[in-house]
Amino acid sequence: MKISPSLLAADFANLQSSVAKVEHAVDMLHLDVMDGCFVPNISFGPAVIKALRPHSKLFFDVHLMIERPERYIEEFRKAGANGITIHVESTENPAEVLKAIRALGAKPAISISPDTKAEVIFPLLPLCDMVLVMTVYPGFGGQKLIPACLDKVKELKAEMARQGLNIPVEADGGIGAANLESVLASGVDVVVAGSAVFGATDPMAAVDAMREIESSLGT
Numbered sequence: 001m002k003i004s005p006s007l008l009a010a011d012f013a014n015l016q017s018s019v020a021k022v023e024h025a026v027d028m029l030h031l032d033v034m035d036g037c038f039v040p041n042i043s044f045g046p047a048v049i050k051a052l053r054p055h056s057k058l059f060f061d062v063h064l065m066i067e068r069p070e071r072y073i074e075e076f077r078k079a080g081a082n083g084i085t086i087h088v089e090s091t092e093n094p095a096e097v098l099k100a101i102r103a104l105g106a107k108p109a110i111s112i113s114p115d116t117k118a119e120v121i122f123p124l125l126p127l128c129d130m131v132l133v134m135t136v137y138p139g140f141g142g143q144k145l146i147p148a149c150l151d152k153v154k155e156l157k158a159e160m161a162r163q164g165l166n167i168p169v170e171a172d173g174g175i176g177a178a179n180l181e182s183v184l185a186s187g188v189d190v191v192v193a194g195s196a197v198f199g200a201t202d203p204m205a206a207v208d209a210m211r212e213i214e215s216s217l218g219t
Helices: 015-022 046-055 073-079 094-103 118-127 147-163 180-185 203-217
Strands: 002-005 028-034 059-065 083-087 107-112 130-134 169-172 190-193
Touching: 002 203, 015 046, 015 203, 046 059, 046 073, 059 073, 073 083, 073 094, 083 094, 083 130, 094 107, 094 118, 107 118, 118 130, 118 147, 130 147, 147 169, 147 180, 180 190, 180 203, 190 203
Parallel strands: 002 028, 002 190, 028 059, 059 083, 083 107, 107 130, 130 169, 169 190
Antiparallel strands: none
16 A cells, blocks of 8 residues: 555645655655636645655655646646646546656556546556546545445456556545545555545554554555
8 A cells, every 4th residue: 555645634834844744654745736627626736846846755646636637737747746647527638648748757647536437447547657536526625435436446456457457546535544444445556645644633643553554454
């Protein structure tokens, strides 16, 4: 299991110190970019990512919840994105956008929202370095995980096996120590944890608790 805490739940007045607290305990940093159009909320843009980049060696897992992400992928790459995730629902030609992300030197990923069937992205799997399954409706942190979304992880894993692919599946939304066991049982490889980490009184203890659960499962 890789842990990718979501910056959306961090202290925005102290982003650098918030990331520093978990820097050596997590694997990636999940950066949720929202435009107020694709989702009913606004977060931050490339300027924040660029400002944070010199202060962290973590893989920047940039999740674009924006309309027509092709307009901004180059800007986010220049800002320091290592991986760029787009939503299949947000653009008319996701295949071309994924190819463009790879051409920029970043790792492309595709995401699906709760109402989108897993089969929609089956043809796109060969173009991806990761797949993100939203386990809540995108736009706001602190929501409860929708258990039915985990079935898509199993479907995607089966399709990957059929295609001879081995792509990590990331899950994002409402994940914490209380439901981590079922999340991992579905086949999730990368866990996005926002409120569960940055929203905890002791973020390091929260990460340690998640690691202990994984260890107890023998995964």
